[in-house]
Amino acid sequence: MAEPLQPGDPRQLGSFYLDGRLGAGGQGVVYEGYGPGGERVAVKALYGVHDRDREMLRKETWAWRKVAAYCTAKVLHADLDGPIPFVVSEHVAGPNLRQAVERAGRYGPDELRRLAIGLATALVGVHRARVVHRDLKPENILLAPDGPRLIDFGIARIEEQPTTTGLLKGTLRYMPPERYRGEHGDAKVDVWGWAAVVLFAATGRHAFTGDTPPVIARQVETHHPDTSVLEEPLRSLVAASLAKDPADRPDAEDLLLGLVGAIDLEEATRRAVPDDRPAPPEPSRAELAEVVFTGLGVREQEAVPQLLLRLVAPGERAEDTLRSARRDEFSDGQVDDRVVDRVLRDFTGAGVLVWTDGTVTLSSAALIRAWPRLREWADAERAGLGVHQDLVDASRLWHGHGRKRSDLYQGRPWNAPSRGPRPAAAT
Structure with a gap:
């Protein structure tokens, strides 16, 4: 499995969500990533963004694309002119x-x-x-x-290119x-x-x-x-x-x-x-998630969508699709606490969930694309993810302010951004 992303690593390049590091060298980093359809890919990104670095990657990509697919990992996409130049290839x-x-x-x-x-x-x-x-x-x-x-x-x-002597590489x-x-x-x-x-x-x-x-x-x-x-x-x-x-x-x-x-x-x-x-x-994080899911009992499996979707936000970019939750936020009376604890424990043990300062989140946004079950659940509930996030934020505000009646959630105010069309005015 890929090494975790480091603090300075991007979470998304182009339309590809990044899940971890496959390797790093003098020229850049190779990430494990996932495309919009959940396809697993390798993404090579440059450390530097000088013109010389871009030209080196451009030449590499040119040579790479000339080679038959059975010899190498096929190039799928390249963006060499953006802030972070990168090349996407099939995952081997x-x-x-x-x-x-x-x-x-x-x-x-x-x-x-x-x-x-x-x-x-x-x-x-x-x-x-x-x-x-x-x-x-x-x-x-x-x-x-x-x-x-x-x-x-x-x-x-x-x-066909002219040869030159120079720096030993x-x-x-x-x-x-x-x-x-x-x-x-x-x-x-x-x-x-x-x-x-x-x-x-x-x-x-x-x-x-x-x-x-x-x-x-x-x-x-x-x-x-x-x-x-x-x-x-x-x-x-x-x-x-x-x-x-x-x-x-x-x-x-x-x-x-x-x-x-x-x-x-x-x-x-x-x-x-x-x-x-x-x-x-080595299995990907998505494959590990599937192993954990199939190893759960029926009650736990039924609870997984509800529990994991609490950690998914309705954003489009990778950094906008994750949210965290405290353990008590999973206790809503609908799912037995023992079931909640089993699900959270098993997915945490597989590296699918990560705990920081008492809150839990998905290991990476790429998991939403990489694991077919989670992608299907998120797509089916996408319209309600924003409403759920509002409710969670309101609940945190209510608890944080001493449970004042004035802080109770009253629905979306008219001057707040709307995720859908407003109802027509009454006549």
Whole structure:
């Protein structure tokens, strides 16, 4: 499940509600989000909003969109000119390669071969689009149920674009010698990255283990990693792909040919589908909410809509759709207090509800879209949410002012904003 949003994080970008953080890097943050129809997405937003940052994201999105969907997470929407530039892509259900190795250990021979085929297939697709990724590493490989996907084209290059030398960019342990020399490099940069990633999956260790940039650079230039843990033909292909001279490395199609005997991307994609990896993805907050709901008794399930809708406001923007409530506000005589306590306890334990200073609220506005039941309940009761909010506010005022008769709720005054048309004047 995504990490909680931090205080400075937006709650909404465009029409997408944000639910949590999937990751953060030097360029920005990737959020888990939900579209208007409840579709689960990944939203990459920039930290900075300088022209240079926007241009970098624009180039990344251009390269990203050129790549076939089976190679990566498909771009669904981009807004690069707003106050916070962001790109929306499909959500890939699965961990990245580093997480998978940390959780389940190094790959065995059969699953390693499937991973190698899947990555080589993805690289063929990327390179046929005339894109060079240039930052292939375990963190940039998502293990989807249908095979690996490459993400983060932040320093990718379109081959038609002119190359320039300059600031060194990339991940040091997975960069070939020519990149250390300041060269942008061609598609053989990705072939080197493929080999280093395969070795990481096979051993659980980086191919180049230095602990400082100068040491890593020296190892990359002179050290030949041990490939004896690999079986043929993978051993020879990895060794050749780690050649110091890019001219001596195979290209991605050579890798695929050596692994499956043909350059048939459809067949190679089928062979890359894992048998038992990745592990089932961590459930979303909406999926956890459904698990809690189905585990409740009949009386508790019947009470859930009434209780949770007390925490939903009728606003359109994410920050306007949440409200908080004290525990005593759920005790209205209609629902047994033991039922209320069970519902609040179980949803709190799953992270669906959050308590702060004696009040409870939904963990995020995105849950209203993400959990189909809650979305359906909110849509069905939307007309009454505003009235309920008025009643709650009036009740708080009455209690807070010592229950004065003058503070009793009298209905909406004529000069207050109305959520519907006024009745026609009597004649």
